Amino acid sequence: MIENRLQENTKRDRNYYLECIRPYLNGDATTCSYCDKIDPLIIYRGRDFFITVAIGAYMPGYIQLCSNAHRTSATGILDEEYSEFALLSTAIRNSFFNVYGNNGICFEHGQAGMCLWKKNNFSSLCHHMHIHYLPISINIHECIKSIFPNFFVVHNIEEMISVRRNILCSEPYLYYSPTPEMGYMYSVADVDVPRQFLRHCVADKLGISEKADWCEYPGIEFYDQTKIDLSNAINEEVKKLVM
Numbered sequence: 001m002i003e004n005r006l007q008e009n010t011k012r013d014r015n016y017y018l019e020c021i022r023p024y025l026n027g028d029a030t031t032c033s034y035c036d037k038i039d040p041l042i043i044y045r046g047r048d049f050f051i052t053v054a055i056g057a058y059m060p061g062y063i064q065l066c067s068n069a070h071r072t073s074a075t076g077i078l079d080e081e082y083s084e085f086a087l088l089s090t091a092i093r094n095s096f097f098n099v100y101g102n103n104g105i106c107f108e109h110g111q112a113g114m115c116l117w118k119k120n121n122f123s124s125l126c127h128h129m130h131i132h133y134l135p136i137s138i139n140i141h142e143c144i145k146s147i148f149p150n151f152f153v154v155h156n157i158e159e160m161i162s163v164r165r166n167i168l169c170s171e172p173y174l175y176y177s178p179t180p181e182m183g184y185m186y187s188v189a190d191v192d193v194p195r196q197f198l199r200h201c202v203a204d205k206l207g208i209s210e211k212a213d214w215c216e217y218p219g220i221e222f223y224d225q226t227k228i229d230l231s232n233a234i235n236e237e238v239k240k241l242v243m
Contacts, residue, residue: 012040017220021055025215034066034128041223043231044238048081049088051234053226054132056214058203060225061100061135065089071129073110074157074175075164082157089157091237092133093180098237099229100135103180107132107140107198110164110173110185131175132198139178140201147197148174148186155182174198 020038023029029036037050043063044051054062065088071077077085089106096104108131145151152167154160163185164170176198177183194200196212203212211217 012224014220016040017223018218021218021220024055025218032128034130035070037068043227044088044234046084046088048077048084051088051092053223054214055218056199056211057219057222057226058206058208058211059134059136059219060222060229061096061104062219062222063092063133063226063230065092065106065131065133067129070127072127073129073164073173074108074131075110075161075173076127076129077157085157087238087241088234089131090180091234091241094237094241095230095233096133096135099233102135102137104133104135105138105140105202106134106175106177106183107202108175109193109198110175134202136202136206138202138205140176140198140205141178141184143201143205144174144176144184144186144198148188148191150187151184152187153182154185160185 017040020040021033024033033055038052041053041055042050043053046068048068050066050068052064052066054064056062065085067077067081074085092106093103096102108129111127152163154163160175160183164173168185168187168189171187171189172193174186174188174193174197175183176186196214199214200209200212203209211219
């Protein structure tokens with residue numbers, strides 16, 4: 001009964017989703033999708049962060065953790081935002097385990113990835129923190145390392161910020177976390193990172209390379225199931241973690 005009500009509350013017509021995201025797919029948007037917070041895709045709203053279904057989902061459960069305010073990357077968040085960031089990251093990975101049977105992976109283009117929109121026929125760039133979370137158990141470290149061999153092992157947001165400031169000298173980076181306990185930060189200084197590089201690494205590993213570009217493959221068919229799977233799960237996990 002509860003699941004039926006949840007489906008009724010979260011299910012949307014495919015065309016409705018398409019109309020919401022169309023400007024970001026075809027380049028007509030004049031603002032950043034993360035600033036706009038596309039309401040039908042959001043499954044959790046916090047003080048400093050929100051969780052949204054990812055445009056370009058490969059599968060049910062593909063979500064993103066995003067900052068409410070403009071932050072250049074996870075390593076650009078403020079000291080007072082650390083605790084909520086860590087809380088929501090843990091809640092997501094725990095929810096993945098509860099729903100899908102694995103803790104999933106996450107990755108970020110640390111200021112190397114950015115929102116792009118056009119205004120008055122001029123392209124504009126917007127750095128806005130968004131970390132990808134997928135409920136799968138795969139390892140793309142070798143794929144990343146083959147192009148970006150300089151990397152550092154980190155275990156939490158404080159270590160990530162320290163590496164960015166003290167070792168990478170605030171340069172852009174790539175981040176990939178195969179487990180909740182650790183991740184890798186890759187130096188990409190003076191290198192042009194291919195567009196959607198980490199999405200391509202994951203798609204190639206899964207054998208779905210044709211779905212790597214979110215503009216070409218927005219993955220609308222997975223939006224409803226993602227909300228059904230994770231909306232309650234993440235909210236309940238957050239409640240448990242703050243008790």
